[in-house]
Amino acid sequence: MSSVQLTHLRHVDLAVPDHDRQLAFYTDVWGLTRTADDTGVSFLAAEGSPEQYVVRLREADEKRLDLLAFGIATPRDADVLAERLAGAGVRLICEPGALPTPGGGYGFRFFDVDGRTVEVSSDVAPRRHRRIEAREPVPVRLSHVVLNAPDIGRTRAWYERHLGFRLTDTMRSPQDGDLMYFLRINSHHHSVAFSRGPHTSLHHISFELRGLDEYLRASGRAVRSGATKLWGPGRHLAGDNAFTYFLDPHGNTLEYTTEMEQVEEDTWHPHVYDASQAQVTDQWGTANPWNELVAKESFNDPDRGCFIAPPL
Incomplete structure (x- = not known):
């Protein structure tokens, strides 16, 4: 490590x-x-x-x-x-x-x-930014990214060994074993998570809103725009964050979120959550059910850029 x-x-x-x-x-x-x-x-x-x-x-x-x-x-x-x-x-x-x-x-x-x-x-120069006001439905920051990998155990071990990530929580299925690892590099519950999928690809990118009202207003704006809503609104147990997922025009999944759990480094013990329990994926019970269609969209297309550096 x-x-x-x-x-x-x-x-x-x-x-x-x-x-x-x-x-x-x-x-x-x-x-x-x-x-x-x-x-x-x-x-x-x-x-x-x-x-x-x-x-x-x-x-x-x-x-x-x-x-x-x-x-x-x-x-x-x-x-x-x-x-x-x-x-x-x-x-x-x-x-x-x-x-x-x-x-x-x-x-x-x-x-x-x-x-x-x-x-x-x-040493990247900071951008002049501003405080997001009440009822303003624009992202405050980039929250986290979730990545699909065929062997999430190998990928998790690599990020822990070489980049110093720490395991926060695990999502597990009684039938299929470990499905997702949540990893942190600071006090946020996770900056990266690895989800088990059929190929290497982007699962989703998540953006933090100011609070629940702003998160719902942003979700509503996306719905009214005609964007495809994939899953939500709801509240995860791992991370305790609200979620609504949408597809961008090229089929990448984006998430609006807020109120991500903060980790006390000296006292945190990783949990193992049972993904088959409805209250684990959505504490509120307000989201549409996670099904094969949602899962298929989350797998995304196989990434064509593996071991090929971008030109810039």
């Missing part, structure tokens, strides 16, 4: 064939703010977050997850982590150095065990 700790989830970068349609959805419907762009590339911020952007959209022939980006405290920590990853046989995409993206900073990229591109960075 790495003694150099990541600090937080910075952004999730997506490639899509129809950039303009995706951009319109993420800004006009989902409530993100376009802060910078180039030909076929857009950087989208959450109004309440100091991150320069929480989503990057890139036009490409094929849909894929371009990368996940995490913060680290200092350039020295980035150097140490890069050296340790290389020494452990992890394939680096680039050596640590200055980043050309908005806000600059210092970082590097590498492939995880499933072939996803991961970026780690420090």
